[in-house]
Amino acid sequence: MTKEDLFVPRQTNTALYIQLYEAGYPLADIARVQKAYRVCCAMFNGRYRKTGRPFICHAVGAASSVAHFDKSVDLVLAAMFHAAYDGSQYPDGKSSRRTDAHRQWLEQKIGPRVEGLVARVVGLKFDTGDPERIVDKGVPTGDEDILFLALAHEVDDLADGGLAFAPKYGQSIRSRVAACATLARNLGRENLAATIEGYGARYETMAWAAPLQETKLVGFQMTPNLRTYIKLRRHKLRGESIEVL
Incomplete structure (x- = not known):
């Protein structure tokens, strides 16, 4: 496979929608991805990968990769939310681990089957x-x-x-x-x-x-509000691997 032939994952939501449409995804499935993307934005607001790339771009990129190699919208959504139980933000302001409350909230947003896939991704x-x-x-x-x-x-x-x-x-x-x-x-x-x-x-x-x-080992997060800033500062004071800006 030549460099010119390599698939390039999309990095924005609108580019992903175009990719899905051109791949033959039903409009109802694209609307479902659009709705989920908005949830994903809130969950990873202000988060960046170690390279400085906004995490939401990576979430879209993972979803885009799945969409290129498979036709299951559930798998596309699972890829977008692959880090939902690792460093995301939930409305309760607590850690992102998979508690019953977080599971139920995420099921309401993306459906129980996709949530189940996300939970299994964490286990791999x-x-x-x-x-x-x-x-x-x-x-x-x-x-x-x-x-x-x-x-x-x-x-x-x-x-x-x-x-x-x-x-x-x-x-x-x-x-x-x-x-x-x-x-x-x-x-x-x-x-x-x-x-x-x-x-x-x-x-x-x-x-x-x-x-x-x-040289740093982890990504970083631009805190969107004072409440989140205080929470992340507490994590850092406990010696956890997090950088707060």
Whole structure:
């Protein structure tokens, strides 16, 4: 797959709607994504990834990747909300962990099936060394849909060069890319595998980005109001990995 052939995940909501329409998604499904996007904006208001990219762009990018490789609107929404139980904001102002109250609130916003997918995404370990581990041990039966979400998410992580500017998996991602491509092929998704490999190859030429690499370990959040600022300051004083601006 050449550089020109690589799928580029959309980064804005309107571009995502156009992508869905051109892919043949029913207008009712696009309206559902639009409604969910507004919820997602509120949940990740002010949050940025370690590279400085607004988190909502990443949420849209993950959804866009899923939409490119699959036709399920539920999977598209699950990708958009993949971090709903990790660093998001709920109306009660408490942590983002999956409490009964948070589960019920999110179910009302995106539906019980999508919420269930989001909860299962949180349960899949896909950090440093995990794709390689899964290749060796095999995909647990019944988790093929969750693994697909993780792999499509990987495309958005790779596509904007973010893993060169903020190498959260170490300086080299060669083994990770190879493992993710293998897992995609094990799922019967050759196009996804080729896309992962195509973006992985770009990193072989990005040594120039080393001086621009971020040294902090986590993303950061621009607090939208005093209440949120106080909450995040408390987390930081407890020694938790969070940067408050």
